Amino acid sequence: MVTTPAVVIAAPASGSGKTTVATGLIGALRRAGHRVAPFKVGPDYIDPGYHGLAAGRPGRNLDPVLVGAERVVPLYLHGSAGCDLAVVEGVMGLFDGRIDEHNTDPIAEGSTAQIAAMLGAPVILVVDARGHSQSLAALLHGFATYDSGIRLGGVILNRVGSERHEQVLRAACARVGLPVLGALPRMAELAVPSRHLGLIPAVEHGSAAQSAVDAMTDLVAAHIDLAAVAALAASGAQGQAWDPADEVTAEESGPVVAIAGGPAFTFGYAEHRELLSAAGARVQVFDPLHDELPSGTAGLVVPGGFPEEHAADLAANTGLLASIADLAARGLPIHAECAGLLYLTRTLDGHRMAGVLDADAEFGPRLTLGYRDAVALTDSPLWSAGERVRGHEFHRTRLTTAGSADPAWAWRSPSGETVREGASLHNVHASYLHTHPAGNPAAVGRFVSAAADFARTHAPA
Template identity: 95%
Template sequence: MVSTPAVVIAAPASGSGKTTVATGLIGALRRAGHRVAPFKVGPDYIDPGYHGLAAGRPGRNLDPVLVGADRVVPLYRHGSRDCDLAVVEGVMGLFDGRIDEHNTEPIAEGSTAQIAAMLGAPVILVVDARGHSQSLAALLHGFATYDSGIRLGGVILNRVGSERHEQVLRAACARVGLPVLGALPRMAELAVPSRHLGLIPAVEHGSAAQAAVDAMTDLVAAHIDLSAVAALAASKADGPVWDPAAEVTAEESGPVVAIAGGPAFTFGYAEHRELLAAAGAEVRVFDPLRDELPSGTAGLVIPGGFPEEHAADLAANTTLLTSIADRAARGLPIHAECAGLLYLTRTLDGHRMAGVIDAEAEFGPRLTLGYRDAVALTDSPLWSAGERVRGHEFHRTRLTTPSSAAPAWAWRSPSGETIREGATPHRVHASYLHTHPAGNPTAIGRFVSAAADFAQTHAPA
């Protein structure tokens, strides 16, 4: 099967407008009749939500740090099946990735450039035109020649101030032989509301998110040459297509695995549900703001999100909180990441939570962010003590009182300090660390197996 052609949307630096351009391109190309596969480089959960709205199919992530370099192309081919075009939004600047003082290569691990090289796809550079004039040619020359393995296929000028400004910038691009695929005027009204971790997730933003996506689509359709973008798209990604069924063994009993969703728990990867289903689980999504646990729940997944924004409403659903605490005490397998950890504490910003973990949590003063090389300290329904994983932290909350339960993970901070984090009471694995299920399929299979055991043990007489 021929790999789906792609374009990679990159920029010299963060804040250049990649998300606006990528989301608008996805929507405009779909409107023009293309079946578009949307991707995001790195561990971002929020941008893929807007991509999904624009594409009409799940946004997916490509992260060699979390899943391993060997899985990137198979996951790309899996996520782009039945599509004729893919749009891949980059992360930070084109060559920015995981900081490793020992790396001497020009392409950093986890960078947009690394993904573009793996896919053999051309890069479209989005340049924030504010403050740029003729010297833009020098900047573009640097990006075009920094690494011969990266093909810079064109430029999109963003936030252009006037027709004269656009003429000067187009001339600068022409000097280095780079075509201008479009020029977007300054449109402040397109700003999507954000908070401490970036954009507000599309699920929370509701109809306003769809309106923002529609506005991005209209803007791109009016100012970018879609035919030129489609003609530029290419991919040399070759090899097998990722198959969740090949990664796990299916439980024939079909245990019910409930996944917390709704506005408070929006962080997750599409491959997670696919792996759970492939492992034999009957996956049911529920909203902790208003729902009870689905009937027959034998395993519970509580992903990341923004529970601190919904703490009062989460606390008001006392029936659910009590039910989770009772089932956890009876050994219900629970996989909780970041927001899930907070939800299982006694209190969050003074609001009652489930109380499965004997700790309290609050919104904190600083952002904790970065990849972690972690080792499991305790056996759990997902990992055995001593297993190593790569994960990612991304939060501005903290536990104000430590849990007495055994910690989930340990890792070394950049300063060399040993960090012990998370909690594993009962059959619970709760932590701030986000992991990618496609990089840890064995853990997902174990979790479904633990759910099947719980269902059998607690089946009605």
């Protein structure tokens, strides 16, 4: 199998400008005639939305923590099929990943460095040039020599203050033998609006998101050597591409599975829809801000997003809320993650929600985030009691009343405390935990089977 060559866009630390550079590179390389496959390291949902706008194809994630290290290369081969170049945006600093006090490997699990090593791809280091001078050479030397399995292929200087500043920094890079692939001036107008969980999703930001992507593309095209970046790209990834049809058995009846979308529910993985379709579902996306449930809905997926930003409008669609509550009472299989959990409560910040769960929610003072090793506590349309799953939490809301449903998951906190979270009914699985369907394909297959059973037992007479 021919492997698509890749470059990995990394940085010494968060906030260095990886997303601007990666998104701009994707757009500029596409404009130059390349078919670009966009990827993001880790569980991020927002950056891939901007990548997708720039590439004209879905942005995808590579996360060995959530899907297992063995699936990373197959997912990369699947997502880059038909492309001649891939751009992989890293997460945090190059060597930052899941914190594990027992890990003595310099490459942390889930880090950008781990993905670069798996793909055999060179790393381009984006350095925020503010405050840097000759000492940049020492920083680069450290990153270039920290682990011999990582190849640092070049540097992009970001937020350069002047021509003289650029000259000094280029000399520092030359001192350690690293080519400078481009130097971006400080451009405050490129800032994309953000909120408590990061950038505002591209779907919410509308035409302004496309304008921001266009501006990033223009900036990169003007200041980065695209030919040098393309020439640097390489990959040693070998294996068989992931195929959703190999993971699940198709339900011949073709039940309708509705997925909530629109501005309030933007967090999802491209592989989820692909697996649902491979399992025989007829996937239909609807916007809970103003749509009704698709006709014949036999299963409902409510993914993550920002319902707290749209609570009043969600509450105004009373017909949809009533339909969901009625179907849930009749046994409709429902899979809800994070924002989906909030949508199923009685109220969110005082606004009426679907009321499937006798719980209430509100925007909270603290950010909760991190990977979790969870165990399912009850049977549901996706999981059997006792199944172990790796997931990720990322939210600033909380349940103010827990309700009477059984908790969905349990896990150990870093302090050793047992945490029980979410809500599980015989037909509903709702929690704050985000899971990656490609790492748990059997759960997707079970959900479609449950939808097929619902369709058969609730077919019109």
